Amino acid sequence: MFRWRGSSQKQEQKHHENKPEDKLSELKAALGPLTGRNLLYCTDECLKRYLEARNWNVDKAKKMLEETLLWRSTYKPEEIRWEEVAVEGETGKMFRGNFHDRHGRTILIMKPGLQNTTSLDSQIKHLVYMMENAILNLPQGQEEIVWLVDFTGLSFRINVPIKTARETIVQYFLDPKTFQKVKFVYPKNKESVELMKSYFDVDNLPIEFGGKTTMKYDHEAFSKLMVQDDVKGAKYWGFDEKTSPVVTNNATNGNHATGAIIAPEPEFVG
Numbered sequence: 001m002f003r004w005r006g007s008s009q010k011q012e013q014k015h016h017e018n019k020p021e022d023k024l025s026e027l028k029a030a031l032g033p034l035t036g037r038n039l040l041y042c043t044d045e046c047l048k049r050y051l052e053a054r055n056w057n058v059d060k061a062k063k064m065l066e067e068t069l070l071w072r073s074t075y076k077p078e079e080i081r082w083e084e085v086a087v088e089g090e091t092g093k094m095f096r097g098n099f100h101d102r103h104g105r106t107i108l109i110m111k112p113g114l115q116n117t118t119s120l121d122s123q124i125k126h127l128v129y130m131m132e133n134a135i136l137n138l139p140q141g142q143e144e145i146v147w148l149v150d151f152t153g154l155s156f157r158i159n160v161p162i163k164t165a166r167e168t169i170v171q172y173f174l175d176p177k178t179f180q181k182v183k184f185v186y187p188k189n190k191e192s193v194e195l196m197k198s199y200f201d202v203d204n205l206p207i208e209f210g211g212k213t214t215m216k217y218d219h220e221a222f223s224k225l226m227v228q229d230d231v232k233g234a235k236y237w238g239f240d241e242k243t244s245p246v247v248t249n250n251a252t253n254g255n256h257a258t259g260a261i262i263a264p265e266p267e268f269v270g
Helices: 007-017 020-031 036-041 044-053 058-075 082-089 120-136 162-173 190-199 219-237
Strands: 094-100 106-110 145-150 182-185 258-262
Touching: 020 044, 020 058, 036 058, 036 219, 044 058, 082 094, 082 120, 082 219, 094 120, 094 219, 106 120, 120 145, 120 219, 182 190
Parallel strands: 106 145, 145 258, 182 258
Antiparallel strands: 094 106
């Protein structure tokens, strides 16, 4: 069963959005003084994301943010370095695109069909690293990242239509508000192509996502870029880049994103 926001919740959100700065001030006061990395993480843009995620309810946003800060203090996502997750990226199953959408948002490309490892902990660590990296590279004033997910090559061993399986699985792992941002698109579908054109310059968009560009993942070149970003990240968070922390805990990242999912034409699997 999935819980969808009712009309009363929508009215509550609309009411709160009328005075977002007041809600931001309330949340800051509720959190109290912040120091160190918590202070760096809790920018005004960040706090607004948490308020929006909880329909501008300060108490709920505070609880969600405190849970995130506790997780970050334990998992330390900002200390993960590329050398720790590089093996996960060898096939190009997830990487940061070298282009942006029409709103200037950072693009994360995921291709689950290129899965090359079996360790869930390592895969999650790689996912967290890539999300942190995408956020680090957001343009000034931009609060969102975009996911492009290509399901080509990924099979589901269930007796339901592929399209239904994908949408059900994605919906299961996302809260209703985030799921509303997800768009399933198909390369041969005219409406899908037009949708992608509205978000992207097709001259920059890879062919597999309905664009005109041929994009070939270069692991060596991408690794060099990530190493450079590691230095930039260390400078932002204020610690010595020479340190190589060990991260072993398992968790998920609490940031929000919007995205489109590319899939082959719907088919049935017996």
